[in-house]
Amino acid sequence: xxxxxxxxxxxxxxxxxxxxxxxxxxxxxxxxxxxxxxxxxxxxxxxxxxxxxxxxxxxxxxxxxxxxxxxxxxxxxxxxxxxxxxxxxxxxxxxxxxxxxxxxxxxxxxxxxxxxxxxxxxxxxxxxxxxxxxxxxxxxxxxxxxxxxxxxxxxxxxxxxxxxxxxxxxxxxxxxxxxxxxxxxxxxxxxxxxxxxxxxxxxxxxxxxxxxxxxxxxxxxxxxxxxxxxxxxxxxxxxxxxxxx
Amino acid sequence: xxxxxxxxxxxxxxxxxxxxxxxxxxxxxxxxxxxxxxxxxxxxxxxxxxxxxxxxxxxxxxxxxxxxxxxxxxxxxxxxxxxxxxxxxxxxxxxxxxxxxxxxxxxxxxxxxxxxxxxxxxxxxxxxxxxxxxxxxxxxxxxxxxxxxxxxxxxxxxxxxxxxxxxxxxxxxxxxxxxxxxxxxxxxxxxxxxxxxxxxxxxxxxxxxxxxxxxxxxxxxxxxxxxxxxxxxxxxxxxxxxxxxxxxxxxxxxx
Numbered sequence: 001x002x003x004x005x006x007x008x009x010x011x012x013x014x015x016x017x018x019x020x021x022x023x024x025x026x027x028x029x030x031x032x033x034x035x036x037x038x039x040x041x042x043x044x045x046x047x048x049x050x051x052x053x054x055x056x057x058x059x060x061x062x063x064x065x066x067x068x069x070x071x072x073x074x075x076x077x078x079x080x081x082x083x084x085x086x087x088x089x090x091x092x093x094x095x096x097x098x099x100x101x102x103x104x105x106x107x108x109x110x111x112x113x114x115x116x117x118x119x120x121x122x123x124x125x126x127x128x129x130x131x132x133x134x135x136x137x138x139x140x141x142x143x144x145x146x147x148x149x150x151x152x153x154x155x156x157x158x159x160x161x162x163x164x165x166x167x168x169x170x171x172x173x174x175x176x177x178x179x180x181x182x183x184x185x186x187x188x189x190x191x192x193x194x195x196x197x198x199x200x201x202x203x204x205x206x207x208x209x210x211x212x213x214x215x216x217x218x219x220x221x222x223x224x225x226x227x228x229x230x231x232x233x234x235x236x237x238x239x240x241x242x243x244x245x
Numbered sequence: 246x247x248x249x250x251x252x253x254x255x256x257x258x259x260x261x262x263x264x265x266x267x268x269x270x271x272x273x274x275x276x277x278x279x280x281x282x283x284x285x286x287x288x289x290x291x292x293x294x295x296x297x298x299x300x301x302x303x304x305x306x307x308x309x310x311x312x313x314x315x316x317x318x319x320x321x322x323x324x325x326x327x328x329x330x331x332x333x334x335x336x337x338x339x340x341x342x343x344x345x346x347x348x349x350x351x352x353x354x355x356x357x358x359x360x361x362x363x364x365x366x367x368x369x370x371x372x373x374x375x376x377x378x379x380x381x382x383x384x385x386x387x388x389x390x391x392x393x394x395x396x397x398x399x400x401x402x403x404x405x406x407x408x409x410x411x412x413x414x415x416x417x418x419x420x421x422x423x424x425x426x427x428x429x430x431x432x433x434x435x436x437x438x439x440x441x442x443x444x445x446x447x448x449x450x451x452x453x454x455x456x457x458x459x460x461x462x463x464x465x466x467x468x469x470x471x472x473x474x475x476x477x478x479x480x481x482x483x484x485x486x487x488x489x490x491x492x493x494x495x496x497x498x499x500x
Contacts, residue, residue: 013498075343092342099338101265115261116342120253122259143452 002087003168004050004073005197009082011043011068033052042068043240044223046082053197057210057231059238060220069220070094070170073201088199091117091166097157103147106137106156109145114160125161134185135159142204155182162189169193169200187212209236255348262335262352263431266327267359281360282367285312285319304433309372309462314430316364317454321396322421324357328400329407329417334500341436346493350404354397365389372461381460389458389469391478395449398478400487405492408499429454449477 015038019135043065050056058066071077072084075094099116100109112132114124124131132141135155137148145153192215193200204210210217210231217234221229227237271277289312296302296311304310330454331353332339332346339346371378379385407413428450445451452474459465492499 021410023406023410023416024412026410073498076340078494090343094341098341101269101336103269112261112265115254115257116338116344118344119257120250121257121260122253201487242364 001052002049002085003052004048004087004201006046006048007083009043009046009072009079009084010041011065011072011174012080013040013156014038017039020084036133041223043072043079046225048218048225048228050199050201052088053194054192054216055194055200055202055214057214057217057234058201058203058220059205059207059210059234061242064220066220067094067172067225068223070172070201070203074170086168088167089118089165090168090170090243091161091164092170093161093184094170094172096154096161100145103144105142105144106132106135107141109156109160110160115156115163119164123163131163132155132160134162136182138159151182152181157212158186159242162186167198171200172203173205174242182242185229207239211235219236254276255345258348259352259355260291262349263355263359266331266353266356270356272465282364285316285364288319293430296393297429302432302436304436305434306375306462309368310377310458311431312371313368313455313457313461314428316361316368317392317457318425318428318430319364319390320361320459321399321424321450323360324354324393324396325351325400325417325421327357328397329403329414332404332496332500333409339500340497346496347401347489350397350401350489352394353420354400357396358393358437361389369461376462379461380464381466384460384466385457387475388460389423391453391456391474394482395453398482398485401482401489408492408496424448426449448472449481453478 019127044244046069060066060068068093070076071094072079073086074090075086076092076094097113098112101112104112107128110128111121111124115121115140119127132138137152137156139147140152145156148156188198194213200213201208202206202214214231216228217231218225219234219238230239270282292311292315293308297307328350331349334454335349339349342364390473403417427446427448434445434451434455437445452470456471459467459470
């Protein structure tokens, strides 16, 4: 069963030559006819199907459209053309800890961040202990987030994320967190998710991670998927392509 | 997902955002929380002084009349401003996580509603002490709801426009003052010349203020006035909501 299906999806951003951010600008330009802008094709005619339980990696250079692709699937962006169909609940892990409030305690941030991510208060109350335990922050549960180290904050965010029941995970550079012990724990979580037949779309620049987890890999270039196939071959293709370029 | 589950999630997002906004705004301190009581009280002091000592306004129970107007206008101003800024303040979340965007505006309104209700309780106590319990007290929730819906509707429109036009905050700063004087906050409509009265009546906010005073201070009931007020407030809310829902999917790109 396909849980993600994209049919000829394109995403065009218009980069205005002269950006009009104010009403005053806009009014003063009304008489001059339509203002010019340059279309930027972030995605061109993307077709893809992902089945339930698949771990799919996306690799490509900066600005090739990887993140835009994840944003289309997670509904943050609307496609300019084409359709994106998703079956099941999505958990977007595009950036860890978005919306964390440094002034609030760990516990309060679990509720704030968690509810933005689609948990109910009840679920969070029930899972608070396991979240704090996973993040290894028992001693800091009532400490302000601003007193914690960056690594600790990221750990907290990741601990909330792994508590989700979502069937589809979208991960943008997700594993680059914490020290090596914590990384190992995250790896275990990924393996658990895979056993639970959850689906993951995984953007990374870490080829070792991609090879370890992904069943299939898409190579992107200039907003297009230029090659798709088994992880090892795709990584070789991508690395060679980069060396020859 | 069931619709009750979806409602639960939406409700929890609104609650988390509203509580967080409130705490951040008042810096989590007791003195901070006192500010939202103090600022209408101080405004009241200024206007009361001006309109009893400098310019004389002949309205019975002017103090109650004035404080009620100021508390309600304070809410309108607070609600619309915070709605306008709320999207930009949450831009980083909007760009990374999908959830229905209108919840942000609902949350910012909820924060303002909380201050309004606390303020109104104090005004009500003052009314009870000065004049006893009004007979039409049970009708007072109607103008309060109208005020909430109207202000939130305006907030939706402002938020939608502010995502595109950043100078809206300056424009709205002027408009808020203009609307203040177009609304009977410090004066009474009957004191205006007939030709000017119509402009005040066309303003839905004026009607809400008058309705509030009808029930709380004047023991006056007029069905037609009530219906027009409720309809105009609700209509404004619906327009705001529809406009917002139309643009909410583009917000991640515009902000």
